[in-house]
Amino acid sequence: MPDMLVRLYAMPAACEAVQRLKQDGITIRRPQPYECSVVRRFIEKNFSETWADETMTAFSHQPVTAYIAVDGQRIVGFAAYECTRKDYFGPTGVLPEYRKRxxxxxxxxxxxxxLADLGYAYAVIGGAGPVDFYAKAVGAEVIENSVPGIYTAPLPEEAQE
Ligand SMILES: CC(C)(COP(=O)(O)OP(=O)(O)OC[C@H]1O[C@@H](n2cnc3c(N)ncnc32)[C@H](O)[C@@H]1OP(=O)(O)O)[C@@H](O)C(=O)NCCC(=O)NCCS
Structure with missing residues (x-):
């Protein structure tokens, strides 16, 4: 999975997408610091432990460098930034039944x-799985020779024994 580059200075305002979801009862907001554990468990359960670990870095920043999507009292999606490395976007995920909305x-x-508010002009989408999604959504471009990039294999389960 390659990394991708995004021109932050050419990004449209995000409020339209957020407003549209609000009308459907879905709120996009930063998690509160005291929601760290519930967010971690959501990511572990629905995605992976390594994604949960990466996202925990967001809670060492103020404001928290992550967003969640909430339907009523239920988390249905998340995204983290400034976590795996500085200026990186990801990981992110939406529950299957809430996708394509x-x-x-x-x-x-x-x-x-x-990321733009932190002063970056470009952002890196780290290890982009759905390349077409990022290309279409924000005009992201694949960075040549970026596999595996910074992503070395994590220590195996046995490493803790
Ligand atoms: C990738 C993911 C976050 C997209 O979430 P989503 O809520 O379905 O995305 P959206 O509904 O906002 O999609 C926006 C647009 O991208 C398109 N799109 C969504 N997923 C796509 C994909 N995998 N490939 C190509 N296009 C995609 C949508 O059709 C939509 O286009 P439209 O505006 O013309 O309808 C979600 O599919 C997911 O959680 N995947 C599994 C985890 C994952 O791969 N995360 C990324 C790791 S880098």
Whole structure:
């Protein structure tokens, strides 16, 4: 999975996607610091432990460098930035039954706005799985020779024994 580059200075405002979801009852917001554990468990359960670990870095920043999508009292998606490395976007995920409704796009746009607000002109989408999604959503371009990039294999389970 290659890394991708995004021009933050050419990004449209994120508010339209967020407003549209609000009308559907879905809120895009930063998690509170005291929601760290519930967010971690959501990511572990629905995605992976390594994604949960990466996202925990967001809670060492103020404001928290992550967004969640909430439907009523339920987390249905998340996105993290400034976590795996400085100026990186990801990981991100939306529950399968909530996909293709604009949630992934809203989480991505809000996170990229967060990176722009930190002063970056470009952002890196780390280890982009759905390359077409990022290309279409924010005009991201694949970075040549970026596999595996910074992503070395994590220590195996046995490493803790
Ligand atoms: C990638 C992901 C976050 C997208 O979330 P989503 O809420 O379905 O995305 P959106 O509804 O906002 O999609 C925005 C646009 O991208 C398109 N799109 C969504 N997923 C796509 C994909 N995998 N490939 C190509 N296009 C995609 C949508 O059709 C939509 O286009 P439209 O505006 O013309 O309808 C979601 O599919 C997911 O959680 N995947 C599994 C985890 C994952 O791969 N995360 C990325 C790791 S780098």
């Amino acid at each position: 604009g949630i992934g796009l809203a989480l991505l746009q809000m996170s990229l706005q967060g």
